Amino acid sequence: MDRREFIGAGAAGAIAASGLLKPFEALAKDDGDGRLIISAPMLQNWAETSMGVAFAVSSMANGYVLVGEREDLSDARKVVCGGFRVTDANDRVMLVRLTGLKPSTRYYYRIGADRISYQGGYKMKKTGNEEDPTVYSFTTAGKGVPASFCVINDTHARMDTFGLATEKIAALAPSCVVWNGDATNVQETIESQVEIFLSPAIERKDYAANLPYIFCPGNHDCRGWAGRHLEKVMMFRQPEERASRDWDLGRNFAVRMGEVAMIGLDTAEDKLDSNPRFAGLFSSVAYREAQVEWLRDALCREEIVSAPYLVAFCHIPLFDDDPTHNPGDIAPADFDPRYTTDYALWQRTCAGLWGPLLHAAGCQLVVSAHQHKYRFLDADAEGGRCWAQIIGGSPELGLKGKHDGFAPDPTRFPTVIEGKVEAGRLNITVHNLLTGAVQDRFSFAPRPL
Numbered sequence: 309m310d311r312r313e314f315i316g317a318g319a320a321g322a323i324a325a326s327g328l329l330k331p332f333e334a335l336a337k338d339d340g341d342g343r344l345i346i347s348a349p350m351l352q353n354w355a356e357t358s359m360g361v362a363f364a365v366s367s368m369a370n371g372y373v374l375v376g377e378r379e380d381l382s383d384a385r386k387v388v389c390g391g392f393r394v395t396d397a398n399d400r401v402m403l404v405r406l407t408g409l410k411p412s413t414r415y416y417y418r419i420g421a422d423r424i425s426y427q428g429g430y431k432m433k434k435t436g437n438e439e440d441p442t443v444y445s446f447t448t449a450g451k452g453v454p455a456s457f458c459v460i461n462d463t464h465a466r467m468d469t470f471g472l473a474t475e476k477i478a479a480l481a482p483s484c485v486v487w488n489g490d491a492t493n494v495q496e497t498i499e500s501q502v503e504i505f506l507s508p509a510i511e512r513k514d515y516a517a518n519l520p521y522i523f524c525p526g527n528h529d530c531r532g533w534a535g536r537h538l539e540k541v542m543m544f545r546q547p548e549e550r551a552s553r554d555w556d557l558g559r560n561f562a563v564r565m566g567e568v569a570m571i572g573l574d575t576a577e578d579k580l581d582s583n584p585r586f587a588g589l590f591s592s593v594a595y596r597e598a599q600v601e602w603l604r605d606a607l608c609r610e611e612i613v614s615a616p617y618l619v620a621f622c623h624i625p626l627f628d629d630d631p632t633h634n635p636g637d638i639a640p641a642d643f644d645p646r647y648t649t650d651y652a653l654w655q656r657t658c659a660g661l662w663g664p665l666l667h668a669a670g671c672q673l674v675v676s677a678h679q680h681k682y683r684f685l686d687a688d689a690e691g692g693r694c695w696a697q698i699i700g701g702s703p704e705l706g707l708k709g710k711h712d713g714f715a716p717d718p719t720r721f722p723t724v725i726e727g728k729v730e731a732g733r734l735n736i737t738v739h740n741l742l743t744g745a746v747q748d749r750f751s752f753a754p755r756p757l
C-alpha cells in the first residue's frame with residue numbers, strides 16, 4: 309500500500325466522517341470525498357514580469373490561477389496550468405505560469421482546479437471544480453520594491469529546521485526569499501518533493517503563498533530519480549528571462565529588487581562527472597561553462613548594471629581559505645588524502661569561471677551554503693576578489709555533527725541571512741535559529757557605478 313492509499317484509508321476517511329475538511333491537509337487519492345487541492349499555493353521564480361504558482365492536487369486535475377490587480381479580482385484573468393496547445397492536466401502538481409505582468413506591481417490571485425475524469429482521448433469530462441477561497445497576493449520584482457531579502461539553505465527536508473526558518477522569515481517580512489539549495493536529500497518520487505516544497509509538515513502551510521521564493525539548487529537537489537527532474541514541482545524560470553542560447557539554464561536568475569541586483573548561479577554536483585559513483589549520469593562541467601556567457605550578459609543588463617548593490621547566490625562556496633577543504637576538481641574520483649572529504653567543500657572550477665566576472669562587476673557579496681557551518685570570509689580586493697562570502701548554516705538544531713568530515717562544532721546551527729538596504733548601505737543580519745539571537749551583522753557600501 310503506498311502512502312496515498314494509506315492516507316486515504318485512514319486519516320482522510322476519519323476527517324471526512326467528522327465533517328471537518330481542514331485546508332491543505334493531505335487527504336485521499338480521489339474517492340469523491342477528499343479535497344482536490346491539497347496545498348496552499350507556492351510562489352516560485354520571482355521576476356519582474358512573470359510569476360510561477362504551484363500547488364498540489366490529490367487526483368487528476370486541470371489547475372488554474374485567477375489573477376488581477378484588484379483585491380476583489382473583478383479584473384481577474386484566468387491562466388491555466390502548462391503551456392500552449394494542451395494544458396498540463398495531471399494528478400500531482402499544478403504549475404501555472406503568470407506572464408505579461410508589470411514590474412514592481414501588486415497582484416491578487418486565487419487558485420482553482422477542475423476535477424477531470426480521463427478515460428481516453430475522446431472520453432474525458434469535468435466531474436467537479438474546487439477553488440481555494442483565499443485571495444493571496446504578491447508584488448513583482450523591480451526597481452520599485454523594497455530591497456530586502458532572506459536566504460535559507462541546507463534545510464534537507466528537516467521540517468523542524470524549516471518550520472523555524474519560515475517563522476523567522478514571516479517576522480522579517482522580506483520582499484523575497486532565496487532558498488539556496490539542498491532543500492532535498494535524495495528524492496525518488498514527486499510525492500516526496502511535494503512534501504518538501506508544497507505540503508511541508510510545518511505550522512505555516514502557506515509560507516510561500518504571499519511571499520515569492522527563488523530557488524538556487526544545491527548538489528542534493530538533483531539526486532534521486534525524481535530529483536533529476538525537479539522542474540515538475542519547482543518549475544524552471546521563464547524563457548524570456550534569458551537569451552535563446554541559454555534556453556536550458558532554467559535555474560539562473562538576474563533579478564532587480566530596489567537598489568539590489570540579485571544573481572543566481574548553479575554550482576551543480578559536489579562530485580566530478582567522472583566519479584564512478586554516479587555512473588556518468590551527471591554533466592556539471594558543461595553546465596558550469598554554459599553559465600559563463602549567461603553571467604557575462606546578465607551583468608550587462610540595464611537593470612543589473614545600474615544597481616548600487618550586486619549580490620550573487622550559489623550553493624557551493626566560490627572561495628575557501630582552509631587548505632584541507634576539497635576544491636571539487638580532484639580527478640578522477642574526488643579523493644585526495646590532503647582533503648577532509650571526498651567531495652567538494654568549495655568550487656574552484658566555478659570560482660575560475662565566474663569569479664573574475666563578479667569581481668569586474670564590483671559584486672560586494674556572494675551568499676553560499678553547502679558546508680553546514682556558518683562562516684564569513686572577507687573580501688580580498690587586491691587579490692582579485694572584491695566580494696565577501698557568507699556561508700549559511702546547517703540543518704541541525706544541535707551540536708550533533710554527524711555529516712562526514714565534520715566534528716561537533718558550536719558553529720553548527722541553521723541561519724536566516726537577512727539583507728536590507730537602509731540609509732545608503734546594504735546591511736546583512738545573520739540570524740541564528742538555534743539561539744534565536746543575531747549571530748553577526750555586516751554592512752556594505754554601494755559599488756562605484
Ligand SMILES: [Fe+2]
Pocket residue numbers: 462464490526528678679680
Ligand atoms: Fe547540504
Ligand SMILES: [Fe+2]
Pocket residue numbers: 490526527528578623677678679
Ligand atoms: Fe550541498
